[in-house]
Amino acid sequence: MESLIHYFENIPTLHRSLLLVGGITLFWLLEGVLPLFHFNYNKWKHSWPNFFFTLTTIIINFALAFLLLKTADWVTVNNFGIINWLPQMPLWLYVITGVLLLDFIGAYLAHYIEHKIPVLWMVHLVHHTDHNVDTTTANRHHPLESIIRFVFTLAGVFIIGVPIGIVMLYQSMSLVFTQLTHANIRLPKKIDKWLSYLLVSPRHA
Numbered sequence: 001m002e003s004l005i006h007y008f009e010n011i012p013t014l015h016r017s018l019l020l021v022g023g024i025t026l027f028w029l030l031e032g033v034l035p036l037f038h039f040n041y042n043k044w045k046h047s048w049p050n051f052f053f054t055l056t057t058i059i060i061n062f063a064l065a066f067l068l069l070k071t072a073d074w075v076t077v078n079n080f081g082i083i084n085w086l087p088q089m090p091l092w093l094y095v096i097t098g099v100l101l102l103d104f105i106g107a108y109l110a111h112y113i114e115h116k117i118p119v120l121w122m123v124h125l126v127h128h129t130d131h132n133v134d135t136t137t138a139n140r141h142h143p144l145e146s147i148i149r150f151v152f153t154l155a156g157v158f159i160i161g162v163p164i165g166i167v168m169l170y171q172s173m174s175l176v177f178t179q180l181t182h183a184n185i186r187l188p189k190k191i192d193k194w195l196s197y198l199l200v201s202p203r204h205a
């Protein structure tokens with residue numbers, strides 16, 4: 001577990017890019033073999049707007065990443081944040097708790113508020129207006145939404161007090177899981193059900 005966190009502390013940009021491209025490629029291929037819905041569409045033509053919004057999301061997150069790093073370092077040095085005020089716990093529990101709390105604030109809460117506040121809903125609509133939802137829809141986010149989500153994640157890092165290793169582990173997991181969630185894949189029912197206890201599975205999305 002220690003080496004895993006250590007790896008994510010310094011995860012190379014190349015590895016993060018490979019995760020992004022590798023995930024989309026894998027799910028894209030699976031969509032061809034095991035589609036959940038039979039869309040009659042040109043997959044490449046459909047994907048370009050989504051790739052465009054994925055690119056703006058990447059640029060925004062890349063440009064602001066230093067803020068995440070600075071905040072994560074500050075909370076670690078100052079022993080600040082919920083997770084550091086809890087009683088001492090084993091590393092694996094510390095990592096799981098950190099990832100779950102980050103997901104709650106950075107993804108769930110951000111998404112919830114985007115659905116509740118009319119102005120934010122208009123921004124978030126870009127994500128929900130894809131006529132054919134597939135793996136490329138995952139990061140179809142208006143640039144303003146990318147900023148909103150970043151701000152929530154940043155606030156999450158501060159409030160929860162997670163070190164950068166856990167932040168990067170969470171972001172990498174979230175990246176691949178959201179590609180899977182949106183993917184138009186018919187998984188065997190049992191696997192889908194089992195997955196749905198852990199994350200939002202394609203069938204339950």
Ligand SMILES: [Zn+2]
Binds near residue numbers: 111115128
């Ligand atoms: Zn939504």
